[in-house]
Amino acid sequence: MTALDTRAAAKKRSHPYQVCRAFLLLAKPGIVLAVVLSGYAGMVLAGDRLPDPLPALYGSTSLLLTALGAALFNSLGDRRRDRSMQRLAQRSAALQLVGVPTVAAAAVTACCAGLVLAWQTLDPQVTLLVLVAVVSYALLYTRLLKPASHWAAVLGGIPGALPVLIGSAAVSPDFSPAAFWLFLVLLCWQPPHFWLLALAHLSDYRSAKIPVLPLVTSSAVTRCAILAAILALIPTSLGLCWFGPCSLGYGAGAAVLGAWFLATAKKRLPGGDTRPAFAVSILYLVCLLTLIIVDRAFP
Ligand code: HEM
Numbered sequence: 261m262t263a264l265d266t267r268a269a270a271k272k273r274s275h276p277y278q279v280c281r282a283f284l285l286l287a288k289p290g291i292v293l294a295v296v297l298s299g300y301a302g303m304v305l306a307g308d309r310l311p312d313p314l315p316a317l318y319g320s321t322s323l324l325l326t327a328l329g330a331a332l333f334n335s336l337g338d339r340r341r342d343r344s345m346q347r348l349a350q351r352s353a354a355l356q357l358v359g360v361p362t363v364a365a366a367a368v369t370a371c372c373a374g375l376v377l378a379w380q381t382l383d384p385q386v387t388l389l390v391l392v393a394v395v396s397y398a399l400l401y402t403r404l405l406k407p408a409s410h411w412a413a414v415l416g417g418i419p420g421a422l423p424v425l426i427g428s429a430a431v432s433p434d435f436s437p438a439a440f441w442l443f444l445v446l447l448c449w450q451p452p453h454f455w456l457l458a459l460a461h462l463s464d465y466r467s468a469k470i471p472v473l474p475l476v477t478s479s480a481v482t483r484c485a486i487l488a489a490i491l492a493l494i495p496t497s498l499g500l501c502w503f504g505p506c507s508l509g510y511g512a513g514a515a516v517l518g519a520w521f522l523a524t525a526k527k528r529l530p531g532g533d534t535r536p537a538f539a540v541s542i543l544y545l546v547c548l549l550t551l552i553i554v555d556r557a558f559p
Pocket residue numbers: 288289290291294295298347412413414415416417419420421446450451453454457542545
């Protein structure tokens with residue numbers, strides 16, 4: 261039986277549930293939902309209150325569709341590298357099950373739907389920012405930066421943080437210093453978030469020939485970079501109450517969250533398993549974004 265017959269037989273046997281599960285693996289739902297949450301936090305900061313339901317719905321749906329589409333483009337662009345990464349074995353199998361043409365069609369559809377929705381319902385700058393986020397993640401980061409430079413973890417933070425400004429623009433065309441400050445918080449948060457994972461899966465990135473910081477420099481340099489980035493993240497997050505609209509209650513919460521992230525990273529870094537610290541990086545972000553939303557929704 262040829263590989264093609266095997267693939268065709270596998271697809272024929274595939275149950276709709278398996279196809280849906282495969283799509284979920286390719287669409288990175290955790291990242292997409294956290295991106296939508298960061299966009300909503302940008303809306304709350306820009307208006308200094310809970311956003312009106314319609315712009316919030318249109319903005320969040322546009323972010324959901326385009327982040328999902330961009331994640332599918334990322335899975336397509338990374339497919340050859342992903343095959344040599346143990347962590348992503350399920351994602352490679354999922355792509356084989358669904359098929360490149362179907363994933364590509366779904367990625368184009370999701371991105372176009374999100375862009376048209378933004379264009380039809382929100383300020384034009386929202387569509388522009390969404391387009392920049394999609395192109396910078398799906399093309400510049402995935403195709404150019406990630407395979408070529410360890411700086412991808414820093415520059416890849418720009419599309420990752422843009423949803424905050426997209427959310428802000430969805431509720432107000434005016435520049436929001438508070439939303440921009442949260443954009444800076446996400447820029448500080450993303451490199452340690454990724455470097456903690458890269459340290460945990462170093463052999464994967466070596467096999468895939470992806471130049472992550474610990475491979476280009478050393479694990480010791482990466483540990484220092486992680487701690488330095490978190491030490492920069494903490495005062496940046498506190499800036500939302502020093503220079504921004506957030507309360508001292510938010511400031512206390514952000515300080516506790518930052519201390520937790522730093523302590524976990526410090527405890528895990530001398531060569532231990534960094535996956536728990538990676539998990540804390542995600543919990544830190546979700547709690548910080550929720551804290552901002554609650555703080556401004558109920559001042
Ligand atoms: C430079 C930017 C970023 C890099 C390199 C990065 C890298 C990663 C990687 C490699 C994973 C594991 C994914 C997997 O195993 O399938 C991951 C998981 C995750 N990331 Fe990030 N990420 C970045 C930005 C973001 C942003 C902006 C958010 C949200 C605002 C985010 C939230 C998450 C969440 C929630 C998970 C766990 C859920 C999941 O695995 O899908 N990340 N990240």
